[in-house]
Amino acid sequence: MDVLYRSTRDNDSVVTASKAILKGLSEDGGLYVPSQIPTLDIPMKELSSMTYQEVAYEVMSRFLTDFSEEELKYCIASAYDKKFDTEEIAPLVKADGAYFLELFHGSTIAFKDMALSILPYLLTTAAKKNDVKNDIVILTATSGDTGKAAMAGFQDVPGTKIIVFYPKDGVSPIQEKQMVTQKGKNTHVVAIYGNFDDAQTGVKRIFNDDAMKEELAQAGYQFSSANSINIGRLVPQIVYYVYAYASLYKNGQLAENEEINVVVPTGNFGNILAAYYAKNMGLPIDKLICASNDNKVLYDFFTTGEYDRNRDFILTTSPSMDILISSNLERLIYRIAGNDSEKNKEMMNALASEGKYEITEEMKVQLADFYGNYSNEDETASTIRRIYDECGYVIDTHTAVAASVYKKYTAKTKDLKKAVIASTASPYKFTRSVMEAIDADKYAAMGDFELVDELSAISGVAVPNAIEEIREAEVRHNTVAEVDEMPGVVKKILGI
Numbered sequence: 001m002d003v004l005y006r007s008t009r010d011n012d013s014v015v016t017a018s019k020a021i022l023k024g025l026s027e028d029g030g031l032y033v034p035s036q037i038p039t040l041d042i043p044m045k046e047l048s049s050m051t052y053q054e055v056a057y058e059v060m061s062r063f064l065t066d067f068s069e070e071e072l073k074y075c076i077a078s079a080y081d082k083k084f085d086t087e088e089i090a091p092l093v094k095a096d097g098a099y100f101l102e103l104f105h106g107s108t109i110a111f112k113d114m115a116l117s118i119l120p121y122l123l124t125t126a127a128k129k130n131d132v133k134n135d136i137v138i139l140t141a142t143s144g145d146t147g148k149a150a151m152a153g154f155q156d157v158p159g160t161k162i163i164v165f166y167p168k169d170g171v172s173p174i175q176e177k178q179m180v181t182q183k184g185k186n187t188h189v190v191a192i193y194g195n196f197d198d199a200q201t202g203v204k205r206i207f208n209d210d211a212m213k214e215e216l217a218q219a220g221y222q223f224s225s226a227n228s229i230n231i232g233r234l235v236p237q238i239v240y241y242v243y244a245y246a247s248l249y250k251n252g253q254l255a256e257n258e259e260i261n262v263v264v265p266t267g268n269f270g271n272i273l274a275a276y277y278a279k280n281m282g283l284p285i286d287k288l289i290c291a292s293n294d295n296k297v298l299y300d301f302f303t304t305g306e307y308d309r310n311r312d313f314i315l316t317t318s319p320s321m322d323i324l325i326s327s328n329l330e331r332l333i334y335r336i337a338g339n340d341s342e343k344n345k346e347m348m349n350a351l352a353s354e355g356k357y358e359i360t361e362e363m364k365v366q367l368a369d370f371y372g373n374y375s376n377e378d379e380t381a382s383t384i385r386r387i388y389d390e391c392g393y394v395i396d397t398h399t400a401v402a403a404s405v406y407k408k409y410t411a412k413t414k415d416l417k418k419a420v421i422a423s424t425a426s427p428y429k430f431t432r433s434v435m436e437a438i439d440a441d442k443y444a445a446m447g448d449f450e451l452v453d454e455l456s457a458i459s460g461v462a463v464p465n466a467i468e469e470i471r472e473a474e475v476r477h478n479t480v481a482e483v484d485e486m487p488g489v490v491k492k493i494l495g496i
């Protein structure tokens, strides 16, 4: 059964999976969605005996139907290898009455590695299949983690260049150091004066600029995206929910078909959408618990049915979730609008022009799978401290937002189904915020790398390679630009 991909803003725009991956975003500004969600028609017993790579093949082959078995297995084997510091790829840790699904064992120690270590292979395979002769230019806006993970994935991949834009004052010190020290002949990093939404909107604008596209084509280039608007990022993210369920089943923690809840610290709505797709494939998931930080636009949306980005953008200690325009929500809106691209387009146009839209009662009813809440800065910090004190387990600020919201959820609903919390970053990536949450008096005066060593001492977890690497690394990128200079910067980098 072939799965095709359709734009959320034009039902008549239909492409194969490989074309959708190549293009990233549809020409009409819409996102590609699968024409149907395939069923996970394999017994759990069988899935639970598989390796991560084998589960990945079972899930991804059902979505990316124009990739051959050989192509897909090559992509999976190349992505999920020794770059990860554990054979399980995504291990589960039981703590604080839940299972933390550690998605940060890849090369840049955040969950973005789960998809961005395979995207370059999917993309270059898709280019070959479609006879693309141009070099592919990956343009990416990052709230801190995508940029590094994308550059690590695309570093020196033949036929590709990558340009990353990040908010100058909107990322953690370790995140910034990781990016500006990035190696590779084809990698470029630009800080912008603005926030993540500015960067993301700037990138989308370049994508939709026909004149620029033409100039690029003349020079032998074409754009694609490594942001989670690319379906090639979403599909690999479904895998770890299936794998987590299968692991729990295998270890006797779950009975046949027992439902679980999934808790996801959310920004651009990519990770939680992948969990929703897993549920729609038939994985026994009950609630999808959407956790926000103080930028709680999604909480308000789930509560009121109105999405309203007209508010102050708040810089928090979970910067990868500092987002007011959650791009992937559009895929959910399209679906609950009955796959009605016109209706979806109206709402997205309203979002672009007035900064808000409201869904109908009929659509609201279909959000019953979701529960939204948020954690403020104090709650997040005290969750880190509490879980460390009670369990000896150190979690990062983003994961703490999820753990904090999960506590609110169980207190309110008394729903004690087993829960998987997506643990999206290593505490080493947000060392300062994490250590100050644990003991502000003791740690506030210490330097970033001193704190790294302290974290290792209190957690008993060895300092990851990703951190050792940047201790002494040389800064290789120092371009800073205004948001409206972004197109010019891109042209200059490409020499056109």
Ligand SMILES: *Cc1c(COP(=O)(O)O)cnc(C)c1O
Pocket (backbone or CB within 6 Å): 110, 111, 112, 145, 146, 228, 265, 266, 267, 268, 269, 270, 271, 272, 320, 321, 398, 399, 424, 425
């Ligand atoms: C990107 C990111 C998130 C948010 O994920 P979305 O898919 O954008 O919702 C959460 N935590 C960390 C650490 C991230 O890097």
